Amino acid sequence: xxxxxxxxxxxxxxxxxxxxxxxxxxxxxxxxxxxxxxxxxxxxxxxxxxxxxxxxxxxxxxxxxxxxxxxxxxxxxxxxxxxxxxxxxxxxxxxxxxxxxxxxxxxxxxxxxxxxxxxxxxxxxxxxxxxxxxxxxxxxxxxxxxxxxxxxxxxxxxxxxxxxxxxxxxxxxxxxxxxxxxxxxxxxxxxxxxxxxxxxxxxxxxxxxxxxxxxxxxxxxxxxxxxxxxxxxxxxxxxxxxxxxxxxxxxxxxxxxxxxxxxxxxxxxxxxxxxxxxxxxxxxxxxxxxxxxxxxxxxxxxxxxxxxxxxxxxxxxxxxxxxxxxxxxxxxxxxxxxxx
Ligand code: ADE
Numbered sequence: 302x303x304x305x306x307x308x309x310x311x312x313x314x315x316x317x318x319x320x321x322x323x324x325x326x327x328x329x330x331x332x333x334x335x336x337x338x339x340x341x342x343x344x345x346x347x348x349x350x351x352x353x354x355x356x357x358x359x360x361x362x363x364x365x366x367x368x369x370x371x372x373x374x375x376x377x378x379x380x381x382x383x384x385x386x387x388x389x390x391x392x393x394x395x396x397x398x399x400x401x402x403x404x405x406x407x408x409x410x411x412x413x414x415x416x417x418x419x420x421x422x423x424x425x426x427x428x429x430x431x432x433x434x435x436x437x438x439x440x441x442x443x444x445x446x447x448x449x450x451x452x453x454x455x456x457x458x459x460x461x462x463x464x465x466x467x468x469x470x471x472x473x474x475x476x477x478x479x480x481x482x483x484x485x486x487x488x489x490x491x492x493x494x495x496x497x498x499x500x501x502x503x504x505x506x507x508x509x510x511x512x513x514x515x516x517x518x519x520x521x522x523x524x525x526x527x528x529x530x531x532x533x534x535x536x537x538x539x540x541x542x543x544x545x546x547x548x549x550x551x552x553x554x555x556x557x558x559x560x561x562x563x564x565x566x567x568x569x570x571x572x573x574x575x576x577x578x579x580x581x582x583x584x585x586x587x588x589x590x591x592x593x594x595x596x597x598x599x600x601x602x603x604x605x606x607x608x609x610x611x612x613x614x615x616x617x618x619x620x621x622x623x624x625x626x627x628x629x630x631x632x633x634x635x636x637x638x639x640x641x
Contacts, residue, residue: 355475
């Protein structure tokens with residue numbers, strides 16, 4: 302159900318896009334001002350003490366710039382960054398090889414850290430806290446524990462789901478920052494910056510506003526949209542992005558003025574028509590939409606909540622009056638009681 306624009310995973314095209322468009326310093330990085338200020342202090346203090354910085358946990362929806370921030374932190378610390386992800390570390394041996402190959406001061410970035418397997422997570426605790434790795438050699442009564450010393454490294458964990466991080470893991474991070482969705486003016490600045498790097502002309506501020514408005518307040522989506530609108534303007538126009546080509550390209554992609562795609566609208570429609578507006582649990586909703594629970598929780602739900610089209614109650618998700626209005630449906634007054 303989820304398609305390219307909202308796709309939460311980094312696609313091949315993003316890898317290219319991210320490396321060309323990714324800001325490499327705090328000054329170039331637009332938005333998330335409070336996090337940048339806090340990180341600057343953390344880094345400057347550690348640099349003054351000539352120490353590695355504390356482990357950092359970054360949370361927030363996909364595409365908001367967690368990986369980018371990790372790269373910037375590494376650069377500002379003059380450190381190397383090693384990148385891996387929760388699902389990629391399958392065996393203790395994978396983790397041991399990553400950790401024992403680190404140099405003092407290196408940054409280890411673990412994306413989707415909420416998807417680490419439990420045994421691996423537990424092996425990480427002493428590694429994060431005391432910089433040692435306990436490895437069990439052999440099986441049964443003759444099993445022995447070997448303790449390896451590790452260099453002082455900094456771990457940066459990234460997650461889209463803080464709720465899924467166990468408290469022992471969470472407590473081992475010295476600092477936790479939650480990235481917010483971006484404000485419209487910041488998304489406009491990001492698109493403007495990316496357009497300049499990609500050498501694409503946008504002929505007026507209104508065209509920029511139209512693209513930004515549909516970008517789900519998310520830089521990764523903004524950059525993908527910019528490329529799609531550029532393609533459209535090249536084929537159906539003179540290559541310059543204007544108001545008309547922006548509107549037409551978004552219409553062709555079935556993206557509305559809130560950045561909703563058909564998949565988001567279908568999700569709301571199902572809650573409203575099949576479940577009477579809710580409340581409905583995540584798993585039942587996923588089954589009805591024939592969608593992965595994770596995709597709904599990671600991609601669709603956070604933005605629908607942000608827009609105020611969905612609400613969470615202890616008994617499940619409900620569609621709000623705004624959602625009914627957006628889909629052109631009548632909001633039954635008895636839905637008000639569900640909120641009480
Ligand atoms: N590209 C992607 N995210 C960005 C950000 N936060 N600032 C500038 N450019 C970006």
